[in-house]
Amino acid sequence: MALTDGDLQAIWLTVRLAGIVTVILLLVGTPIAWWLARTKAWWKGPVGAVVALPLVLPPSVLGFYLLLAMGPDGPVGHLTQTLGIGLLPFTFWGLVTASVFYSLPFMVQPLQTAFEAIGDRPLEVAATLRASPLDAFFTVAVPLALPGFLTASILTFAHTVGEFGVVLMIGGNLPGETRVASVQIYDHVEALEYAQAHQLAAMMLVFSFLVLLGLYAWRPNPKKG
């Protein structure tokens, strides 16, 4: 039995969502991770804790607050309406916004670890060679942290693909807009279409396994390095 049009649409939507979220988080997460890795400010702790919150918070908590915040009476809802964007719940960009919060630690934490591993020395050397801090960041830190960027991007992408609870709470289940693969599977199960649910679910299982296999097989052994 082949995948239905609805299944293909859900897969494509999921890939698009995860891809866009990964790109946004590369742009947003990198400065945060850099700052967390370098700063000695007292509020490093609180900021680190806020970034890590989605790791421990149930998706229902995030979904609930996002639904209220993005609704017509919420602060985000006011902002988007003033900007003429309209309301975010039940839209693709609403999912993107939610996923950026939801997947933030999966981008920031591996990057922070990678930046911390570089240490001060290479950057000090770069500074003696008259590299500006921005120069040093792009020519020294980024190449050295490249494995960290790869790990962070893969984890962010995979984690966004695996999102379900938040999407169910703010998505409204719209085909082609917010009905991602995980929700499509849920719909199949609820409608007792087990054969179709199996197909998509097996694909997700294989995909997730391959991603993690790639990540762990490729990750250099620190003892050898």
Place this chain on the structure above:
Amino acid sequence: MNRLKLVLVVCFCLFSLSAHSEKITVAAASDLKFAMDEIITAFKKAHTGDEVDVVFGSSGNFHTQIQQGAPYDLFFSADINFPRELVKGGFAASEVKPYAVGRIVLWSASLDATKMTLASLTAPNITRIAIANPKHAPYGKRAEEALRASGLWEKVQAKLVYGENIVQTAQFVQTGNAQVGIIALSLAGSPELAPKGGYWLIPDNLHKPLEQGFIITKHGENNSLAKHFADYMDSSPARIVMAKYGFVLPGEVSKK
């Protein structure tokens, strides 16, 4: 020391009491959210010491879970076909008992729904209409039928958002994320939601009846409390509560 003895005696009494008490878990369709809570509160008054737990969710989901051995003793479905299938599959310990016929309404927390009809949904100021997912939620199926019967389905389809169950659908409307929704009368007329907005009753000749039925599951077969609860649904206090929430009871005629 005397006080300690007293505490021990009290503890012993409590333990022996609880040893004689029984416990049931009820799986109920989410349109019963407020009505079932009230029925259980009344039932517990007559059965002090016994424990009644209730889980609300989508009927389709419960149907799947019960087939996989979920420990529910009674199953109240918003669609009578789910318990019928469970009886056929040997997952039930009773016949299917119809307990109510549900009604759907237009409900809004921001507009005056009492002055609306289904045709009002095409108005340009309405950009989001919440209905339950017609693929698996009985109330969603009926909402779709009513919209199709009125020739509005194609016109409003682009505005529809789908709730996972009927309570989530109501919540989309309550938070203002959808201006209007098609939800269960039992929710729109409940003390929790009624103060937030009025409703318009959708004529029941526009859709198939929302026949609801319950069963005692195999899990509850030897639980006498489950049988008491099943009988209680037929009693007049329970029927009064159900009628109060807008359910049409078996053997009664619906208001148009």
